[in-house]
Amino acid sequence: MAEGSWIRRMFEEGIILKQKYGEENVFDLSLGNPIMEPPAKFKQELRKIDKNPVPGMHRYMENAGYPETREAVALQLTREFGITFTMKDIIMTCGAAGALNVVLKTILNQGEEVIIFAPYFGEYTNYIDNHGGVTKILSTDEGFMPKLGDLESAIGAKTRAILINSPNNPTGAVYSEDLLHHLGELLYKKEAQYGTQIFLISDEAYRKIIYDEFKYPSPLHHYTKSIIVTSHSKDLALPGERIGYIAIHPDCNQREELVDGFIFCNRTLGYVNAPALMQNIVRHLQSVTVSVADYQRKRDFLYDKLIKMGYSVLKPRGAFYMFPKSPVEDDVAFVRQLQQWKVLTVPGHGFGAPGYFRISYCVDDRTLEGALAGFQKAAHKFNLD
Numbered sequence: 001m002a003e004g005s006w007i008r009r010m011f012e013e014g015i016i017l018k019q020k021y022g023e024e025n026v027f028d029l030s031l032g033n034p035i036m037e038p039p040a041k042f043k044q045e046l047r048k049i050d051k052n053p054v055p056g057m058h059r060y061m062e063n064a065g066y067p068e069t070r071e072a073v074a075l076q077l078t079r080e081f082g083i084t085f086t087m088k089d090i091i092m093t094c095g096a097a098g099a100l101n102v103v104l105k106t107i108l109n110q111g112e113e114v115i116i117f118a119p120y121f122g123e124y125t126n127y128i129d130n131h132g133g134v135t136k137i138l139s140t141d142e143g144f145m146p147k148l149g150d151l152e153s154a155i156g157a158k159t160r161a162i163l164i165n166s167p168n169n170p171t172g173a174v175y176s177e178d179l180l181h182h183l184g185e186l187l188y189k190k191e192a193q194y195g196t197q198i199f200l201i202s203d204e205a206y207r208k209i210i211y212d213e214f215k216y217p218s219p220l221h222h223y224t225k226s227i228i229v230t231s232h233s234k235d236l237a238l239p240g241e242r243i244g245y246i247a248i249h250p251d252c253n254q255r256e257e258l259v260d261g262f263i264f265c266n267r268t269l270g271y272v273n274a275p276a277l278m279q280n281i282v283r284h285l286q287s288v289t290v291s292v293a294d295y296q297r298k299r300d301f302l303y304d305k306l307i308k309m310g311y312s313v314l315k316p317r318g319a320f321y322m323f324p325k326s327p328v329e330d331d332v333a334f335v336r337q338l339q340q341w342k343v344l345t346v347p348g349h350g351f352g353a354p355g356y357f358r359i360s361y362c363v364d365d366r367t368l369e370g371a372l373a374g375f376q377k378a379a380h381k382f383n384l385d
């Protein structure tokens with residue numbers, strides 16, 4: 001708790017600044033809380049269900065979720081990836097966070113290792129810790145890609161899972177087909193070497209937020225022990241509704257036992273089932289996404305401005321974050337300096353990557369434009385321009 005979440009800390013300090021200086025004078029780029037409203041079809045489905053309620057729709061259900069919803073998710077995944085999913089491969093969850101906790105609880109024995117790559121979503125270490133796991137953190141290359149040589153050395157007899165996140169929070173990096181192919185090969189090799197089962201958990205919270213008409217490369221095509229965890233928090237802008245799912249590769253061995261484990265853990269971790277109303281809605285929205293073009297426009301705007309100011313930043317290919325290098329070594333001090341100019345960001349420390357800072361650009365244009373003066377002052381102060 002003392003280490004805390006940097007994202008939450010900056011967000012909460014921002015609330016105090018807003019009270020002091022007025023909401024319109026503080027430019028908050030700290031939280032990945034989409035400013036966009038859910039797509040119009042979301043409201044249409046809500047109205048439809050209000051007019052024609054399904055009898056019993058507020059009751060308990062199967063812990064895995066409504067069969068119709070699981071079928072709709074399976075159909076969408078089959079369409080997206082050309083691999084035939086059925087409802088038996090899908091468990092509806094309370095967001096991606098719920099999905100991750102359910103998967104980790106199911107697969108981990110005390111002391112087993114989960115490998116993650118820095119920079120990473122800060123809650124991962126807490127979730128792994130929740131279920132008796134040990135986190136092993138590996139660094140990435142200058143493009144924020146895993147280094148497979150390092151991974152090869154890091155995998156041992158205790159390795160139970162590799163947890164990846166593409167498109168990535170906080171960098172916006174997207175893993176290539178080639179990287180996933182070699183990753184899959186490496187995992188098969190290591191399983192054979194140790195006689196163990198290694199799962200590839202793929203956190204796909206941003207799968208549908210991908211730019212420049214790039215097609216999302218999926219680990220499903222490269223490793224049969226892939227488990228997808230995701231949600232509609234970002235692609236339908238519904239983070240407060242807590243709706244997501246787990247999908248297991250249909251060819252995963254021991255699939256049925258694992259699915260039984262997921263269902264058991266969904267129940268016994270206290271989630272019981274994903275919210276009923278949302279399950280009834282999102283089953284009609286599987287092929288719908290918020291306006292990715294809008295996010296891309298914001299990305300292009302911010303990226304161009306930061307580059308012109310002299311910041312060093314990789315152009316994100318997905319999600320809605322940027323992860324520039326901090327102009328000074330101490331990223332916390334830099335973020336504090338930006339705060340003085342009423343611009344709120346998050347230090348790289350919060351993502352296991354000191355020396356960087358995260359900007360969340362899922363905000364309105366006014367906030368993005370308003371933050372530029374602070375970034376410019378910082379660029380000047382630290383001699384970037």
Ligand SMILES: Cc1ncc(COP(=O)(O)O)c(C=O)c1O
Binds near residue numbers: 230
């Ligand atoms: C990479 C990543 N995984 C998981 C989550 C949690 O998503 P949810 O709100 O659907 O639980 C987030 C939320 O920001 C995230 O960025």
